[in-house]
Amino acid sequence: MRAFTARRTARTPDEIWLVEHEPVYTLGLAGRARHLLDPGSIPVLRSDRGGQVTYHGPGQAVIYLLLDLRRLGWGVRALVERMEAVTLELLAGFGIAAARRPGAPGVYVDGAKIASLGLRVRRGCSYHGLAINVDLDLAPFQRIEPCGMRGLAVTRLADHDVALDADAVAARWVDIWVERLTAGKGAPRT
Helix, strand or coil, rough: CCCHHHCCCCCCCCCCECCCCCEEEEEECCCCHHCCCCCCCCCCCCCCCCCCCECCCCCEEEEEEEHHHHHHCCHHHHHHHHHHHHHHHHHHCCCCCCECCCCCCCCECCCEEEEEEEEEEEEEEEEEEEEECCCCCCCCHHHHHHHHHCCCCCCCHHHHHHCCCHHHHHHHHHHHHHHHHHHHCCCCCC
8 A cells, every 4th residue: 555655646546455354453653552452362563544453354344545635635534524424324225323423533333333444644645444344253352442442342244134244345335435436536446
């Protein structure tokens, strides 16, 4: 992502990357090790995204948004709002009533976090993105203070009767993103 962003020109098409990580804890730029309660054998990596600590693992869909915000006419706040809005739309399509939480970026269902976001913007271009818990083992979240928030509950789509795998959820998520972005200026590559 860093290399792609560093090479970008004003003509570089936007891209959306989908990944599913092996088990890993990541600490953002402001991430404090005190939020890692007991990482055990799960690797801990520093990341150049914003935010504190999170867990990524199999059964979680991760979408990286490599967007030229200047070309789109968006600031960071507008991007965060769109990231949350697209995720809320995705969840509504599954019949899940989700919400934002003021001062705590991400998407929540009944107060439990279902989707986390972490960004980096360099030279007007974003990278990193969103992770949504589909059907992953939630136990590793108990070994950290997710997003630096003590006692934050975490949930997943499987807990809300959504029987899809991470790939199927990611495909729907991307469809919504592409639809929203093509309504603006140019379609991203996926």
